[in-house]
Amino acid sequence: MKHIITNDGVKLFVKDWGKGRPVVMAHGWPLSADSFDDLALAIANSGMRAISYDRRGFGRSEQPWNGYDYDTLADDLAAVLEQTSARDATLLGFSMGGGEVARFLARNGCRNVKQAILISSVLPFLLKTESNPDGVDAGQFDEMARLIAEDRASYWPDFFKDFFGVGVMSHPVTAQTIEWTRSTAMQAGLWPTLACAKAFSTTDFRADLAAFEVPTLIIHGTADRTVPIAISARKAAGLIKGAQLIEYEGAAHGLFASHKTRLIADVLHFLHDAKSEPKLI
DSSP states (O other), X not given: OEEEXXXXXXXXXXXXXXXXXXXXXXXXXXXXXXXXXXXXXXXXXXXXXXXXXXXXXXXXXXXXXXXXXXXXXXXXHHHHHHHTTOOSEEEEEETTHHHHHHHHHHHHTTTTEEEEEEESOOOSOOBOBTTBTTSBOHHHHHHHHHHHHHHHHHHHHHHHHXXXXXXXXXXXXXXXXXXXXXXXXXXXXXXXHHHHHHHHHHOOOGGGGGGOOSOEEEEEETTXXXXXXXXXXXXXXXXXXXXXXXXXXXXXXXXXXXXXXXXXXXHHXXXXXXXXXXXXX
């Protein structure tokens, strides 16, 4: 079992598979690095190095009281890069993890970063405000937090059905996958779960997107009800210079399981495509 220590002394669990140019992955809320296992294995088998870690408060990482703002979370990502000696890395963020990628680039620039990948990402800004009238009303996030605080064990099953797009006629993942993600969500501390929900629902990343000075791939499902594509990926693609947007028609949020074969193929193509490498000037 491998760990790194953050700037404020928090121990984070890290998976480090394969050899070659690194792909460093920040997972979604309320999950853990395990959600990347299929993709990480494919990356390692393709001749690259897959590094994923449990965000503070989640999975097997420590659960401190502080540090669930995006500045601190981005510093945690920086610590992972430094302590795993990841150079010329691709940064990949799923859902909430897209925020870590954006804030890391805004705070650190693109030194030692070759590419960026955003999957079902929360970028650029979810909350409805005067300057973001298409966003989600704060009351919806408040109600989600209330239900989680009241009885999160009963909240997660229906949440993950929407997360993966499970319905009466649609079964893109098995019941066992729903149970696995529910169990993973219960590993997280209650306070980290609530604090991170506040962070991803209220943080405005619009100013951070100018920092994406590397080739960037954005993947998002058109039927994502967790992070609707109209207020996220489509806007981010317009704000990130040269970004490539791939839309998965009819797909929901949890693409790593519901569309894992296609997702793996698209990510590997981007990672190994010479056209997605930064041009030397």
